[in-house]
Amino acid sequence: MANIAKTELGTTDPLDICFGYDMIQGFSIDVGYEKNGTIFSVSIDLLVVKLEASATWAMFVGMCGPRYAINVFVEGNTTNTSGGSSLALAASNDGMDAGMLFGIEITFTIGCTIANADFHWVWDGWHSHISRSWNNLVNVQFNAAIDLFSILITVIQKALDDNEGVLFKQVTNVIPNLGQAYGFFATSKDNFSTGPYAQAEPILTLPINIVPFLEETPLAPIYALDESLQVIWGGFAVGPQIGLGTPVKVQMKSIAVGSATYTNISNSDGNISGTSSSAADAHPTTMAIDFEHTTGFVLTGGLFGQIWALKIFSVGASINWDLLGIFGIQVNAGPYDNTSTNTIGQNLQSPGAAMASNRKKVKFVLEPETVLA
Amino acid sequence: MNDDNRHDEQATGASRRDFIKLAAGSMGGAILAGAAIGCGGSGATLGGGGGGLVGGPGKAPPLPSGFAFFSVYSPGDNPLPSIYGLAGGITVNDGSLMFNGVEVADQGPRAVYSMDVSYNGTSMPDVGSGSTLLRTGDQGPGFIVAKIYNSAMNNAGALSSDCHIVSAQNDSPLVLLNAQGTGLEPFLANLVEGPKGVTFGGHYTDVDINDNGDLLVTADYSTSNVSVPPNFNSFPVAQATIAQGLFIFPGAANTVDPTQATLLQSTGSNMPGTNTPISRMGLIALDNNQNYVCQVFGNDQTGSRSGIGQQRMTAGIVAGNARTRAHMLSTSPTIGGRAVAGVLGDTYMGPRITNAVTLVCVNTSPTTTELCYTANGTTTTLAKTGGTSPTGALINNCGNGVVDDSGLAYYILVTPNGTELVVSNGVQQKTILKTGDSIPNVNGKTVYSIVQGAHSTQTDSAGRFSFVVDFNDGSQSIVVGIPTS
Numbered sequence: 101m102a103n104i105a106k107t108e109l110g111t112t113d114p115l116d117i118c119f120g121y122d123m124i125q126g127f128s129i130d131v132g133y134e135k136n137g138t139i140f141s142v143s144i145d146l147l148v149v150k151l152e153a154s155a156t157w158a159m160f161v162g163m164c165g166p167r168y169a170i171n172v173f174v175e176g177n178t179t180n181t182s183g184g185s186s187l188a189l190a191a192s193n194d195g196m197d198a199g200m201l202f203g204i205e206i207t208f209t210i211g212c213t214i215a216n217a218d219f220h221w222v223w224d225g226w227h228s229h230i231s232r233s234w235n236n237l238v239n240v241q242f243n244a245a246i247d248l249f250s251i252l253i254t255v256i257q258k259a260l261d262d263n264e265g266v267l268f269k270q271v272t273n274v275i276p277n278l279g280q281a282y283g284f285f286a287t288s289k290d291n292f293s294t295g296p297y298a299q300a301e302p303i304l305t306l307p308i309n310i311v312p313f314l315e316e317t318p319l320a321p322i323y324a325l326d327e328s329l330q331v332i333w334g335g336f337a338v339g340p341q342i343g344l345g346t347p348v349k350v351q352m353k354s355i356a357v358g359s360a361t362y363t364n365i366s367n368s369d370g371n372i373s374g375t376s377s378s379a380a381d382a383h384p385t386t387m388a389i390d391f392e393h394t395t396g397f398v399l400t401g402g403l404f405g406q407i408w409a410l411k412i413f414s415v416g417a418s419i420n421w422d423l424l425g426i427f428g429i430q431v432n433a434g435p436y437d438n439t440s441t442n443t444i445g446q447n448l449q450s451p452g453a454a455m456a457s458n459r460k461k462v463k464f465v466l467e468p469e470t471v472l473a
Numbered sequence: 474m475n476d477d478n479r480h481d482e483q484a485t486g487a488s489r490r491d492f493i494k495l496a497a498g499s500m501g502g503a504i505l506a507g508a509a510i511g512c513g514g515s516g517a518t519l520g521g522g523g524g525g526l527v528g529g530p531g532k533a534p535p536l537p538s539g540f541a542f543f544s545v546y547s548p549g550d551n552p553l554p555s556i557y558g559l560a561g562g563i564t565v566n567d568g569s570l571m572f573n574g575v576e577v578a579d580q581g582p583r584a585v586y587s588m589d590v591s592y593n594g595t596s597m598p599d600v601g602s603g604s605t606l607l608r609t610g611d612q613g614p615g616f617i618v619a620k621i622y623n624s625a626m627n628n629a630g631a632l633s634s635d636c637h638i639v640s641a642q643n644d645s646p647l648v649l650l651n652a653q654g655t656g657l658e659p660f661l662a663n664l665v666e667g668p669k670g671v672t673f674g675g676h677y678t679d680v681d682i683n684d685n686g687d688l689l690v691t692a693d694y695s696t697s698n699v700s701v702p703p704n705f706n707s708f709p710v711a712q713a714t715i716a717q718g719l720f721i722f723p724g725a726a727n728t729v730d731p732t733q734a735t736l737l738q739s740t741g742s743n744m745p746g747t748n749t750p751i752s753r754m755g756l757i758a759l760d761n762n763q764n765y766v767c768q769v770f771g772n773d774q775t776g777s778r779s780g781i782g783q784q785r786m787t788a789g790i791v792a793g794n795a796r797t798r799a800h801m802l803s804t805s806p807t808i809g810g811r812a813v814a815g816v817l818g819d820t821y822m823g824p825r826i827t828n829a830v831t832l833v834c835v836n837t838s839p840t841t842t843e844l845c846y847t848a849n850g851t852t853t854t855l856a857k858t859g860g861t862s863p864t865g866a867l868i869n870n871c872g873n874g875v876v877d878d879s880g881l882a883y884y885i886l887v888t889p890n891g892t893e894l895v896v897s898n899g900v901q902q903k904t905i906l907k908t909g910d911s912i913p914n915v916n917g918k919t920v921y922s923i924v925q926g927a928h929s930t931q932t933d934s935a936g937r938f939s940f941v942v943d944f945n946d947g948s949q950s951i952v953v954g955i956p957t958s
Contacts, residue, residue: 140770140786144821145840147872148887148922151821255645255675259664297705305695307674307715308663312619312640326620326640330583333560333573333927335622335640337676339693343713347699396699396709404693404717404753406678410562410573410927411623411823412873414678414755416770417786418717418740433708 101179102380104189104357105445109389110171115197116451117285120169121438123198123348123395134160136207139338139405140417150215150234153415155338155405158207158245162281165200166346166397168300170440171448172292172389174372178357178380185380187355187362189372191292198300198348199285201271208338209243212325212407238328242321248340249282251313256306266302284344296351296367303345303398309337334409341402341418346395353392353437357444358384388441394434525797527762529829529849530880533898537881537936537956540896540905541595544915544942544950546588548574552603553586559949561924564635565931565939566628570951571606571635572941573621584608585624585637592937595955597914607637607649607657614659616641625681627726628934629653634686634726636660638677645675648690652726661692661731667720668734670696678717679823681759681929686726687795689759691767693717716740717754719767721795737765738791738799744769745791745799749808755788756823758929763795766802766824766831788819790833792826802847803835816845816854822873825929830880834873844871846882846899853899855882862886862893863904872925877932885925892923894940905954912952918944 111120136158143152172194179186215234249256249268256268271283284304291298314323326336355362355374358381362374406416442448548556553574560573560583569589576582585608589601611618620640627634632653640646650660659665663675674693681689694716701709719738722731740751755768771787787808793799801808802824806817818835822842825832830848837843841858860868866888874884886893891908910920925931925940932938936956943949 142786142821143839144819144836145870146822146836146842147870147885147926148892255663299701299709301699301701301709303697303699303711303713305672305674305697305713305715307676307693307695307717308645309640309676309693312642312644312646315643330620331579333562333583333622335620337646337678339676341693341715343695343697343715345697345699345711345713347701347709347711349701349705349709351705392705394705394708396711398711398713400713400715402715404676406676406753406755408622408678408755410560411679411756411758411929412927413821413823414768415786415788415821416678416753416755417772418752420741435705 101177102357102382102384103177104175104384104387106173106175107387107442107444108171108173108447109387109440109442110448111169111440112451112454113171113448114451115169115171115195115287116454117167117169117197117199117201117283118164119451119454120167120197121391121393122436123166123168123346123393124397125436134158135421137419139403139419140415142415146413148216149413151413151415152211152213153407154211156209157403157419160205162203164202164281166198166395167200168196168198168348168350168393170194170196170298170350170391174387176372178360178384180380181375184375184377185360187357187372187374187376189355191367191370191372194292194298195287195289196291196298196300196350197285197287199283199302199346200344201281201283203279203281204248204340205245205279206248206403207243207245208319208322210322210325211241212238212336214238214332237331238325240321240325240328244318244321246314246317246319247280248310250280251310251317252306252308253282255308255313256304259306260304265300266304268304285346292352292367292372293370295369298350299348301347303347304342306340306342309339311337329407329409332409334407337404337406339404341400341404341420343398343400345398348393348395350391350393352389354390356388357381358386385444386441387444388439390437390439392435392437394436396433525793525800526764526829527794527797528760528764531849533848533900534879534881536896536898536901536903537958539957541955541957542906542912543597543953543955544912545570545590545598545600545953546951548949552600553588556586557581559941559951560927561941562624562927563931563939563941563951564624564626564928565933565937566626566633567933567935568630569633570939571624571626572951573624582609583621585621590953592935592955595957598953606635606651607639613649613657616644616647616659618642622646623679624928625930627682627686628684629686629726634682636680636682636688638680646677648677648680650688650725650729652729653686658729660725660729661690665731667694668732668736670698671734671736672696673731678755679757681757682726683759683761683763685761686724687759687763688722688725689757689765690720690722691717691754691757692720719754719757719765721759721763721765723763723795735795737793737795738767738769744771744789744804744808745793745801747801747804747808749787752786758824758826760826760828762829764792764826764829765795766790766792766826766833768820768824771805771808788821790820790824792831802831803833803845816843816852818843823929825873825876827876828878828880830876830882832874832876832882832884834871842871844874844884846897848880848899855884855897855899855902856886856895862888863895863902864893864907866890866893874926875929875931875938877936877938878934879936881936883925883932883938885923891921894923894925912942912950915944915950918946918948921945
């Protein structure tokens with residue numbers, strides 16, 4: 101029989117998704133992704149109006165995850181039995197974050213010219229005639245980049261208000277070339293302290309016109325374009341179409357104490373038990389937990405753009421990105437195993453220490469341009 | 474004006490005679506002779522295009538023998554003396570006019586106004602009280618109106634309703650509904666729960682409401698679901714759909730319930746009868762039988778398939794009834810799948826529908842348009858670029874117009890002489906007002922341009938219609954046209 105002092109197992113303390121376990125093994129995204137294209141481009145005559153409008157975009161996405169970070173304190177003992185040994189632990193103060201870190205910077209290049217025809221009489225004796233001239237009502241050409249989430253963080257947080265335990269917030273940026281990174285994750289506590297599984301269910305959808313939020317941003321010209329279209333009671337809208345969900349469910353598959361590995365793990369109200377065919381170490385110094393998880397993961401993305409004036413005319417289009425395909429992701433729900441090892445009686449290392457000992461490489465994906473003309 | 478952006482084009486064949494014609498006398502109140510449709514467009518009729526719609530005029534309505542035109546309001550007049558200028562958007566019902574205007578100056582506050590009008594046969598209408606329905610800067614529960622976009626109003630007497638898409642200051646757009654005149658309240662907004670797991674997003678393109686209080690809206694939305702089953706051997710599931718939808722809210726003016734809705738069309742689904750997905754939806758119209766028309770945009774894959782490597786944006790019109798299948802009323806000629814029976818081309822202008830009669834202005838090329846009238850399953854070209862107007866003028870371009878309850882279409886033609894307002898029943902057409910004409914109760918001014926077709930409901934149940942006229946001295950008026958027989 102051996103007593104097991106209070107030991108913390110899991111990823112890091114405090115929790116940090118970037119140093120957590122991959123939800124989908126083989127899909128460890130520490131990635132930057134660049135792409136560009138055209139939302140719409142038209143040059144048409146309508147009634148007494150000549151409309152030329154185009155909207156193009158370039159995007160840089162940085163991602164870290166999806167991962168889950170987990171920690172749990174356990175303490176108890178092992179007891180030798182006739183067939184080997186048994187394990188009895190009490191779990192406490194456990195926590196879990198699940199989700200991903202990411203940021204999106206989008207550069208919009210917008211051109212919009214709306215001219216109306218003006219008819220006027222040209223006096224020239226018997227050669228007098230009617231001439232038509234085009235007078236610009238709207239003429240806007242510009243490009244600028246923006247950190248998409250910086251202007252929408254309040255909206256997103258409002259959207260997640262009713263989704264208990266789901267957070268969206270600025271985090272330390274570990275993704276090169278990205279101005280700011282954000283964490284989207286679900287956080288939960290006292291899972292293993294009360295039952296067999298730890299789970300988190302974050303999901304976010306974002307179909308929204310961002311133009312009203314651009315007045316005091318680098319994309320203020322888009323806001324101004326929308327303002328100028330008010331001359332003809334029109335508008336310009338552009339926005340993301342993002343869907344992201346990273347639910348995960350975790351159980352303790354096996355626990356090793358010294359040289360004895362305990363399986364048949366059960367957890368009733370935080371009282372964990374297991375059995376081993378090996379005898380218990382008399383003075384174990386290390387402990388390991390094999391966390392097993394399954395996941396459902398969804399990631400969709402796109403942009404829409406639209407220009408209109410009253411019920412006279414409208415032009416619009418949307419671009420959808422197969423983000424999973426872009427990153428070469430084939431979602432497999434698992435189950436996947438990850439093992440956390442620690443010295444008995446010790447706490448987990450901090451994210452800073454983890455970063456120092458585990459520098460991660462970031463890869464970049466470049467996609468060929470497609471054009472809507 | 475920037476000279477770099479001003480390019481004079483001499484109108485083909487225009488001469489002093491054109492100017493004399495342009496400056497000719499009034500047609501207001503005149504008795505008019507009709508001309509066969511072939512004069513204005515190709516005169517071509519095409520089968521199909523009407524399937525699935527409920528109702529219809531049965532046969533072509535007779536053209537009114539004449540019209541009486543009256544100016545009923547000019548900016549600065551009572552009962553709305555604060556208005557500086559009219560924007561051209563106007564919607565009517567049997568007892569009121571709802572229109573867009575700007576106060577103080579061109580850059581002043583913008584508003585939607587309502588003005589009561591009562592009619593005395595073909596005499597001058599009586600103008601009653603006026604009110605400001607909605608104004609930039611107005612505050613409501615949790616929002617301040619920053620911009621006002623599309624509006625709609627129905628014809629239900631004292632229980633008439635109106636609805637508006639507005640942009641909120643530093644917040645996402647929303648749809649306001651004045652249900653049966655009880656006051657404007659937010660009806661749809663970001664995160665409002667809709668039917669069957671739908672959560673509405675933060676963008677709305679267009680809105681319409683019929684006389685039964687049914688509301689039609691193009692709205693961005695999402696559905697999402699995430700579940701983690703209790704059994705570890707069952708995997709967690711996440712699902713997210715982000716799209717734009719065409720939603721009908723039956724009886725919304727009565728129920729004021731955004732969960733009572735049906736999703737009629739959605740981006741990602743194929744345009745009816747084609748293999749091209751809908752990429753975006755635009756302008757819409759709804760009639761009293763829940764027939765609808767909706768602009769749909771697509772990404773034509775023809776270029777990619779043929780190795781050109783480029784996609785092309787297309788713009789078509791889907792028509793249908795809320796309870797039956799929809800069909801394409803017009804599409805780009807390159808759209809795959811079963812072709813549409815109507816005229817092929819891209820439709821960037823707002824479609825119209827009243828009593829199952831549709832009016833669609835198709836861009837057959839970037840610089841040419843063709844106005845297509847579909848009634849009882851037959852499509853007729855009323856006018857097209859290069860054709861001749863009922864007055865014999867060369868047609869430069871067509872407007873999208875409106876359709877009244879009887880099936881009469883009113884639309885604008887742009888000619889080298891200015892603009893002509895034309896009425897047609899699909900068989901005959903007449904020019905009823907044009908540049909250079911006079912309005913009988915407006916002295917010393919002639920019509921410079923006619924602004925019509927900015928909204929889909931510009932006629933009432935008696936066939937009276939309203940529009941904005943810009944006069945030759947730069948002033949404006951709301952003009953009501955009353956059929957004299």
